[in-house]
Amino acid sequence: MPHDISLITNISVALVVAFAGGLLARRLGLPTIVGYLLAGMLIGPFTPGFVGDIGDISQLAEIGVIFLMFGVGLHFSLKDLWSVRKVAIPGAALQMLLATGLGFGLTRLWGWTTAAGLVVGLAISIASTVVLLRGLIDAGQLNTPAGQTAVGWLVLEDLATVLILVLLPALFGNEGGNPWVTGGLALLKTTAFVLIILFVGGRFLPWLLTSIAHSRSRELFILAAVAVALGTAFAATAAFGVSLALGAFLAGVVLGESEISHQVGDEVLPFREIFAVIFFVSVGMLVNPQYLWDHIGQVVALTALIVVGKAIFTLFLGLILPSTGRTMIVVAAGLSQIGEFSFIVGQAGVGLGVLTQDQYSLVLAGAMFSIMLNPVMFWSIPHVETWLKRYPKLWARFERHATTEPQPTQLPQAEHVVVVGYGRVGEHIGTVLNRLQIPFLVVEADNHRADDFITKHIPTLIGDAANSDVLTHAKLEQAKALVVTLPNEAASELVVAAARDIAPNLPIIARAATTSGVQRLADLGAQDVIHPELEGGLEIIRHTLLHLGYAATQVQGYTDAVRRDQYHTNITPTEHLILEQLIQSVRGFEIAWRSIAASSTMIGQSLAALNIRAQTGASVIAVIRDQQLISNPESQLTLAPGDLLGLIGDKSQISAADALINRSQAGDQAANSPQAGKFAPSAAELLDKTSDLSTSNS
Known part of the structure; x- marks a missing residue:
């Protein structure tokens, strides 16, 4: 009897088409989410060819939702939210109310039910965290006051999403009874779960993972982190009847405040990325292209409301909020899209029987087109600012709080050194450069670490240099050198390749993790490649042989021979001779x-x-x-x-x-x-x- 491999088939096909779609999207300059959604449409039941099993893939998509919300919780920061509370809290509340009302009104014009209109309005009021962060990073805005305000604003929307997911089953479920009583009971259960997780889990979970970390088994640590994310989500649903998303989010929150949050985030990241891709593919499978074509007017109207409508009334909230014109323009551009949380709310509506699959397709189409147009919105930021300045009275109203915002550390524009990755190695390099009074710029992917650097007035760009356009804002063409100290060799190779494309003549010094990586980094354009483990091993050998009584010049000759054998770089024999003379004149x-x-x-x-x-x-x-x-x-x-x-x-x-x-x-x-x-x-x-x-x- 042959084995049933339908699940393996669905996973394999979904990931292959997602890869192809994501690659095509990046080549076209679009967010990869667009490619994943199109890949889902390609293997969905509404297009010819292979049809994936929606049931199997939807189960995997639930895991994607868990890891997405777990990641949001890990990066949730009350400190960051508190710093922008005067703008983000009233702004997010007003913007969500306005967007929900406009979405509800539009669907009522189309003759939809009250419940369907309310769910769609809520869905389009929530922007995508993934798209916003990528847009801010690619535009070089993430570590600016405007970018931090946008992130705090979105944190409030994320919290509102959690509340929406709690209340939707109570309001539109089929259990009957008084919806206020049902909603109150749901909130009571949710409150109990939140208190248990924050007070009990907040002590137990960090202690558990810290103990596992001290066991020196990375395998066990990864397993523990994944088990915490999935186990807490399952417990939330099984014991308290709340959503998987809320359980995963709170698990991330309690671990995000611990000392091991960075390690947890790094280890869970591959799981989050893979299952999030499957989630987006599953969403695309629900889109009916024929329905969208037959209702193209509704698609255009909803997309215009998401992109243009949300941007306009978000921008003009700046007339009453204590912000600045530049900040509100950036926030308006960043929030003029919808994404993963809108999908989650829409799926909840479908599951409750409030939305039909075709109506949900319309929401997905609005998300897809708004994500495609979001880079254009970021491109338009300086043009909108220039246009508003033509009306001095209006601009003065926006700028009435201009002096209240802290000014970011000025980034170097020329004759500087760019350091990608500011860990222990990068920090030592920065210390030496600072002593020598050489300007330098740090590119750091971890938000918490980058915030610390900014607090210390270290010029910093926040973003993953291997997975975004942040390097285009580092002024590599005017830089004196690029130093790549990332421990991940694959990421280092991507950074070196991208930097060589941007600045063909820029000196690049890179850190290799393996001896084979030395040659690959050199081939990609790094002039100098350092292998720390090799250098450390040679230094240990040198000291050992010296203590055993061997002549210093003999020992140095041996270590230099090993270097010549291991470093396959383009150094000429003459340069090797000068280097050997210098080393032999110093060591020993x-x-x-x-x-x-x-x-x-x-x-x-x-x-x-x-x-x-x-x-x-x-x-x-x-x-x-x-x-x-x-x-x-x-x-x-x-x-x-x-x-x-x-x-x-x-x-x-x-x-x-x-x-x-x-x-x-x-x-x-x-x-x-x-x-x-x-x-x-x-x-x-x-x-x-x-x-x-x-x-x-x-």
């Missing part, structure tokens, strides 16, 4: 930098008269004077106050030189002891001066 010897105090008896004496090498065995290889490096100084050079001597030799020779210097500086021995911090220049100075030294030696 004790290099010390010693400052000459103003009271020293060395002041006014020449190097020849001091004859430091004859007395100690250490050689003076350089002198730093007035921030200038004098390499291989002449014997006639006379020392001056503040000179920094570069001494090279083994430990005993350096110790003898220290003793000589101490004897030469009467009364200042303690300050100039070998342990004194004043002898050593900063890491940035050594980096700079060693570079100069290598150039002069070559």
Whole structure:
């Protein structure tokens, strides 16, 4: 008896057509959601060819809803919401009321029932989180006051969606009875569930996942995170009769406030992305193209209401809200679309028998076309602003609160270094660049980390450089270099490839996670590729062999041979020789930098008269004077106050030189002891001066 593989068939076909649709959408400059919806239409029952099983795919789509809401909860921030509360709370409430009323009125003109009109009005009042964030990132607006206001506004809409999903079954269910009593009972159950999750789950779930994290098993941690998302959602429905979406959202909220929220988000992300794609495909399968064509007038009218109508009355809410003109233009552009939450509300309406499948198709068509037009709305932001400024009195009304908004950190426009990924490696790079007073710009995908950087006045663009157009706002054409420190090698490759397309001559330094990745990153256009694990291993080998008594030059020759074998880059033999000379001149010897105090008896004496090498065995290889490096100084050079001597030799020779210097500086021995911090220049100075030294030696 053959095995039943219908579920595998449906998953495979859905993901393949979704990939094709998403790729086509990106090539056309459209959001990938449009491609997924079209892919669903292609395998739906209303088009010829393969027809997917709506029942199987809908079950998988429910998992997509759970992970979508879990992700929303993880990124939910009361702090961010509170910072924009004066605009977002009244604005979201008024905008949803107006949109619901207009949608309800439009459907009543078409002769729809009151219940159907109300569900459609609610559905079109809610914008898509996915589309809004992508639009803000691609437009470089996410980390601006306007972008933060739009995100806070949408958080309120997300919360309202949760409430809507709770109340819809109570209002339009078939149980009968007083809807107010039914609604009150539903709210009571929901309140009980929320309190249990926040107070009990808020302590237990973070403790559980933290304990799993300490077990050092990534497999168990991933399993635990997925189990928490699905288990909490199932418990919400089974025990309290509330929606799966609410359970998943609250599970994300309680984990979002814990120290492991970033790790949970990273591990759950692949599940969320895959099942969200299946969710969008399942939505597309419900669209009847023939019905939409036969009712093209209704499609155009509803799309116009979503795109133009919502944008206009959202914009003019700025006349009464304590915001600015620029902020309201960005918010209006971002909210002029509907997406995943509208689908969820619409599906609830279909499940309750309030909406027909054809009526739901109309909502889906409005979502699809509004998402396609949303990039145009973001493109129009500066043009709308210019048009409004032609009417000074109107613009002055919008700008009456202009001074109340905090101004974002100014982003560098030229001669800067772009750092993609500001983890431990990226942060160290930023520290050195800051010491050297070189402007730099951070591109960070994690909102919470990026907010911390912005608070510290670090110029930051929020966005996934491997999955959006955020790099187009980093001014790569005018940058001095791009440093990619992402631990994920696949993401690094996407960033390097995109950057090379944007700025063909830009120096790119990238971090590789594997030895094979070194060659791939170099092929994609990275001039310098660093493999941290290889470098760490070689350094361990070097120290081990030195302790075993092997000669430093032999050890260095071995490690350099390994580097040449592993790094398949385009460095010429001459450059390798210079690099080897520099490394061999530094490693295996004790290099010390010693400052000459103003009271020293060395002041006014020449190097020849001091004859430091004859007395100690250490050689003076350089002198730093007035921030200038004098390499291989002449014997006639006379020392001056503040000179920094570069001494090279083994430990005993350096110790003898220290003793000589101490004897030469009467009364200042303690300050100039070998342990004194004043002898050593900063890491940035050594980096700079060693570079100069290598150039002069070559």
